[in-house]
Amino acid sequence: MSRDAGRLSLILLFAPFALWIGLLIILPQIGIGYISLREKVGINEYEFGFKNYADFAQAAVYRNTLFRTAWISILVTMLALVLGFPISYYIAKIARERSRAALFLMCLIPLWVSDLVRAYGWIVLLRETGVVSTALVSMGVINEPIEMLYNDVTVIIGLVYTVILFMIVPLVSTMQGMDDSLLEAGFNLGGSRLTVFRRIVVPYAMPGIVAGCIIVFMITAGSYLTPVLLGGKNSSWFTEQIYNQFITRYNWEAGATFGVLLLLFTSLVVWLGLRLTGQSLATTVAKDT
Secondary structure (H helix, E strand, C coil), X not given: CHHHHHHHHXXXXXXXXXXXXXXXXXXXXXXXXXXXXXXXXXXXXXXXXXXXXHHHHXXXXXXXXXXXXXXXXXXXXXXXXXXXXXXHHHHHHXXXXXXXXXXXXXXXXXXXXXXXXXXXXXXXXXXXXXXXXXXXXXXXXXXXXXXXXXXXXXXXXXXXXXXXXXXHHHHHHHHCCCCHHHHHHHHHCCCCHHHHHHHHHHHHHHHHHHHHHHXXXXXXXXXXXXXXXXXXXXXXXXXXXXXXXXXXXXXXXXXXXXXXXXXXHHHHHHHHHHHHHCCCHHHCCCCCC
């Protein structure tokens, strides 16, 4: 009886999670994959094949947009790591116990508002008549207002600001488990700050680094609002192409194909990253910290 009750409790505990995974992730992905294999041959007439994927391979503009999205996402990931690592190390190993919660709360503040509000906040700051341009003119740094929006730099800044928290959280969780005696031993054995950082801190934090990079890269590659609003007409982001196919052109077959290709391509990049770092999902995002 107790064994059956335990099994029932386990089933009831994981049932909401299983339903969430099945109904909101697995089934939609299966549906998108099914639609991507349909070839429209007439009004409400379809055949199954890979013509949609062949059309994508022949369209250079879509391929270039996918590759451009990928390399900018990788750049954003690297910038988030470079900026987030010192913050994470300070919170985990230097800050006092009482101040850690306050510092973590400060990192959470941007999540209190939506992506749309944050993007418009950058627009208010960086547009031609915005706060930054007006301040530079008043200080005599520039002679006339300049437009700082609608370029890759602005898009990258907005994306880094949006995703850096998702880099900080796994890094803090990982480095909090590092014993301070490891650092003391490194210094006692004659290691410099750079040597201790390279030989002790980075290897220990590698699971958190990889986990943060995976999360940040996937979020960045799948972002829509920030690249479109901050990049304007100059934004060539792959999710915008997916939106245009679904909503503007009503071409669900092409939109589904683009969605599948984005998922496969980003998964390939993550797999390559894991192979290059010698990590695995079991030791990163699934690590018991």
